[in-house]
Amino acid sequence: MKLQQLSLFLENRPGRLGAPLEAIAAEGINLMTLSLADTAQFGILRLIVREWERAKQVLEHAGWVVNLTEVVAVDVPDRPGGLAEVLRVLESAGLNIEYMYAFSLRRGDKAILIFRFEDPDPAIDVLKTAGLHIVDAEELFSHFP
Amino acid sequence: MPQSGLLVENRIFDPAETLSRPDLAALQLARLRDLVERVAHVHFYRDHFTLHDITRRSIRTLDDLRRLPFTTKDDLRRHQPLGFLAVPRKDLARIHGSSGTTGRPTFVAYTPDDLRIWSGLCARFLVAGGLKPEHTVQIAFGYGLFTGGFGLHYGVELVGAAIIPAASGNTRRQLDIIHDLQPEVLICTPSYALTIADAARDAGLDPRALSLRYGHFGGEPWTEDMRREIEEQLDILAFNNYGLSEVIGPGVSGECAARNGMHLQEDHFLVECIDPETLAPVAEGESGELVITTLTRQAMPMIRYRTRDIARIYREPCPCGRNTLRMSRVAGRSDDMLIIRGVNVFPSQIEEALLRVDGTTPHYLIEVSRPGTLDQVTVKVEIRPESFSDRMDRMQALRERIAREIHTVAGIRAEVELVEPRSIERFAGKAKRVMDKRGLTEA
Numbered sequence: 372m373k374l375q376q377l378s379l380f381l382e383n384r385p386g387r388l389g390a391p392l393e394a395i396a397a398e399g400i401n402l403m404t405l406s407l408a409d410t411a412q413f414g415i416l417r418l419i420v421r422e423w424e425r426a427k428q429v430l431e432h433a434g435w436v437v438n439l440t441e442v443v444a445v446d447v448p449d450r451p452g453g454l455a456e457v458l459r460v461l462e463s464a465g466l467n468i469e470y471m472y473a474f475s476l477r478r479g480d481k482a483i484l485i486f487r488f489e490d491p492d493p494a495i496d497v498l499k500t501a502g503l504h505i506v507d508a509e510e511l512f513s514h515f516p
Numbered sequence: 517m518p519q520s521g522l523l524v525e526n527r528i529f530d531p532a533e534t535l536s537r538p539d540l541a542a543l544q545l546a547r548l549r550d551l552v553e554r555v556a557h558v559h560f561y562r563d564h565f566t567l568h569d570i571t572r573r574s575i576r577t578l579d580d581l582r583r584l585p586f587t588t589k590d591d592l593r594r595h596q597p598l599g600f601l602a603v604p605r606k607d608l609a610r611i612h613g614s615s616g617t618t619g620r621p622t623f624v625a626y627t628p629d630d631l632r633i634w635s636g637l638c639a640r641f642l643v644a645g646g647l648k649p650e651h652t653v654q655i656a657f658g659y660g661l662f663t664g665g666f667g668l669h670y671g672v673e674l675v676g677a678a679i680i681p682a683a684s685g686n687t688r689r690q691l692d693i694i695h696d697l698q699p700e701v702l703i704c705t706p707s708y709a710l711t712i713a714d715a716a717r718d719a720g721l722d723p724r725a726l727s728l729r730y731g732h733f734g735g736e737p738w739t740e741d742m743r744r745e746i747e748e749q750l751d752i753l754a755f756n757n758y759g760l761s762e763v764i765g766p767g768v769s770g771e772c773a774a775r776n777g778m779h780l781q782e783d784h785f786l787v788e789c790i791d792p793e794t795l796a797p798v799a800e801g802e803s804g805e806l807v808i809t810t811l812t813r814q815a816m817p818m819i820r821y822r823t824r825d826i827a828r829i830y831r832e833p834c835p836c837g838r839n840t841l842r843m844s845r846v847a848g849r850s851d852d853m854l855i856i857r858g859v860n861v862f863p864s865q866i867e868e869a870l871l872r873v874d875g876t877t878p879h880y881l882i883e884v885s886r887p888g889t890l891d892q893v894t895v896k897v898e899i900r901p902e903s904f905s906d907r908m909d910r911m912q913a914l915r916e917r918i919a920r921e922i923h924t925v926a927g928i929r930a931e932v933e934l935v936e937p938r939s940i941e942r943f944a945g946k947a948k949r950v951m952d953k954r955g956l957t958e959a
Contacts, residue, residue, distance in 0.1 A: 378906030380899045382936050408908045413934050415906055434938050436904045469907050487906065 372495050372505050373441040374485070375423045379416040380436045383409055391416065394433050395426050403511065404485070406472035417472070419485065421512045442487050443495055444506040449475050449482040457484060460501040466494050476514050483511065521835045522773035523753055524730075529643035529675070530636060532783045533838050540839065541578060543783055547811035549575045552584070555817050557602045560595060561585070581786060581809060586795070586820045589622065592762060597623045600816045608815055613661035614761040614860060621661055624761050625815040631670065633812055634764050637781050638671020641770020644779070644836070645755035646730045647701060649676035654694060656704035656712070657735065657858075658684040663765025664735050664858065668703050671767065677701070684708070684858075687715040698727035705858045706738040706746060706754070710889035713749040724751035732757055734766055735858040737846050737956045756845065760825070763808045763818050769843050774835050777842030784812045787841065788820070789829045792850035801830045805850045806843065824851045852950060854884060856891045861926045863949045866895055869921035873914070874903055881940045882930075885953045893930040895922060898937050 381387045388407070395402070395418075403419040420426045423439070430437045447453035454473065461468060469487040476483060483506060488494040495505055528534060535543065553572045555561040564585045565571070574580060592600060598611075609628045613621030626634065647653070653672045659665035659681060672679050680697055682690055684704070690712055694702075702709060709731055716723040728750055734757040746754045757770035758778050768785055769778035780787050789804035790797055798804035806823045828844040854861045863882055871877050879898040884891060897918060905911055911934065918932045941948060 376906065378904075380904050380911075380934070380936060382939070387936075410908070410912070413911070415908060415911065417906060434936075436899050436901050436937055438901070438904050438906050440906045469909075 372443070372507050373491055374419060374444050374506075374508055374511065376440045376442045376485070376487070377418045377420065377423055377427055377430070378438040378440060379418070379430060381414045381416050383412055383414050388414075388416065391430055391433070391435055394429055395420065398425065398429050400426050400429070404472070404474040404483070406470075406485070408470065419511075421508070440487060441491050442485050443491050443498070444511060445484045445486065445498055446481045446504050446506050447484060449480045453482055454484060457498070457503060460498060460503065461486075461494065464494075464497040466497060479514075523775055524646040524773045526773045526836050527643050528837065529640045533640055533779070533781075533840070535783065535839060537839055540782055544786060544811060545575070545578055547783075548578065548581065548786065548809070551809070551811060551817055551819070554602050554814070555819060558600050558817075560587070560591060560600065561819060578786070581788070581820070584809075584819050586807065586822050587818055588822050589762065589824070592622050596620065598625060598816075600818075601625060602817050603627055603815050610666075612663045612666070612761055612765065614663070622762065624663075624765075627814045630764070630813055630815050633784065634667060634767055635670035635674045637759075637764070637767030637784060638668055639674040640781065641755070641757045641767065641772075641779075642668075642671055642675055642732060644770060644772040645732055646753065646773070647672065647675050647677055647732075651677040651701050651730075652680065652697060652699040653677050653701040653703060654680040654682050654690070654697075654699040656682050656684055656690055656702065656708055662858070663759070663761040667759070667765040667767060668732070672701075672703075687711055688719070691715045691719060691721070694726055694728065695721070700727060700729045702728050702731045702750075702752070704731075704733065705735045706733040706742055707736065707857070707886065707889050707891065709733060709746045709750060709754070710742075713746075714889055723749050726750065728752045731755065732770075734758060736855040737848075739845070739956060758825075758843065758846065760808075760823055762823075763810050763821055764813060768808065772834065772836040772838060776834065777830065777844055779834070779836075779838050779840045779842055780829070782840045785810060787829060787843070789827070792822075792824075792826075801828055803828050803847060824849050824853060826850055854882070854950065854952065856884065856893055856928050859927050861893075861928055865926040866922060866930075866949075869925040870897065870918065872921045872925070873918050874900065876900075876902075878903070879937075879940050879942075881948065882950045883953065884950070891954065893928055894933055895930045896933045896935045896940060898940055899934050900937070 657664035713723040759766035759768040786809040788807040792805040826848040881896040883894040
């Protein structure tokens with residue numbers, strides 16, 4: 372039910388974002404989505420890729436510090452209020468979101484929300500109980516050729 | 517009207533400053549022999565003396581100093597706190613401290629006589645540099661364990677001038693005090709003098725129009741260029757003085773009205789200049805590490821203390837009439853100690869702070885710069901997989917924790933920059949730990 376997310380430490384200066392992306396592109400690894408959190412001095416790049424084990428190996432071999440985290444993906448209708456509904460569920464269950472990001476799929480009318488919780492399992496239960504659909508890796512990547 | 521070659525009226529606080537060389541040598545020898553007897557209460561020295569059969573009678577000439585052991589900062593650390601006391605604890609009047617490598621200060625102790633002598637030593641260079649009883653003096657040195665504030669304070673008091681103990685920091689308030697109370701004399705670190713000039717300009721005041729006429733600066737290395745800058749910006753005469761807490765504090769040497777090197781107070785200190793590698797004396801006038809023996813300290817006498825400060829010592833006659841040896845500005849260190857805004861910092865302290873945070877030492881680089889007038893320290897720390905988190909709050913907390921530990925251990929505020937692995941340049945497998953961009957020593 373959970374997705375493996377790769378996180379990289381990057382210094383905040385020109386060229387630093389491109390380098391790791393090129394390294395995995397050179398290996399033919401396609402990015403599902405990414406998010407970037409940054410400060411004036413450094414950033415954290417988070418990546419969702421199908422072949423995360425290989426991507427991790429490639430990046431670590433090239434010298435990046437890579438961290439593996441389990442995140443939860445939920446799909447919602449791509450329309451106004453789609454995210455707000457999920458947030459209401461989490462809020463009423465008293466669950467804290469460490470961070471989240473979202474993207475919409477090329478085909479279909481779905482948006483995918485990626486959530487990082489301190490502890491993902493109780494969050495998955497809450498989301499499921501509320502009738503929301505958790506997207507696992509197999510399903511998520513099936514949208515890609 | 518000053519004599520030719522002298523910047524201010526030539527005045528001498530203590531007749532001992534103009535002892536003839538033979539009289540001075542006789543006094544030094546008598547005091548050295550007493551010293552050997554007095555330090556027999558200190559384990560560190562007693563063990564060495566017993567082993568090498570050294571007694572008062574083994575000291576026949578001043579050259580016999582070379583038979584005595586060196587004392588290093590490490591020796592002091594190993595015998596903390598107060599393992600070097602040569603008098604009963606009840607006889608102490610004050611305890612100061614200098615920075616240690618692990619966040620604990622190295623303590624130095626004083627008897628009432630030590631304090632009296634120390635005040636006199638400070639009074640000597642203050643008077644040599646123009647201080648008169650009718651003056652008002654603003655002391656913008658830290659008052660605390662650091663010897664600068666209290667040392668100069670009692671020196672000024674002994675001269676009979678009025679003191680404004682403004683202490684360090686709060687530059688705007690310093691400026692207001694100067695504006696309101698019109699002191700003629702400023703005592704602080706040289707870089708802080710420039711900060712005050714900047715603050716004056718920021719406040720729309722002409723720093724040259726302030727009441728200040730003389731400055732006595734020390735506590736950190738500086739250059740002739742900086743002196744010209746300070747004198748030009750504040751329209752004052754700037755004098756240099758030297759000292760270190762391990763042997764007493766400020767007052768080991770200071771400039772006179774001729775301002776050509778600092779007169780070593782040789783009736784209280786025997787000063788050698790050695791090659792830090794071979795430990796042999798360097799030729800007279802050559803650069804070397806200063807080694808200081810305290811002739812009169814009671815509470816904590818030091819024999820051949822290795823200061824790690826690199827300077828030259830020379831003996832040409834001085835128009836001021838003092839017959840002492842003089843020393844050049846400190847041109848560097850024979851160890852890796854940095855002086856940051858007057859605070860002594862060792863790279864090993866930064867390492868200790870990082871170790872406390874991480875449990876292991878990541879690669880790091882200490883960058884010291886002086887973008888305006890004050891030192892700025894940036895510690896670059898290579899991120900390690902174990903300390904990396906995908907969560908920004910954790911990463912920010914890591915940065916803050918490193919900065920906090922550096923402050924605890926080294927006593928300085930540093931900007932912490934987290935950097936990518938292998939981004940700090942290695943030299944032959946070893947990382948360079950310090951990059952000092954301040955240009956504090958003359959090339």
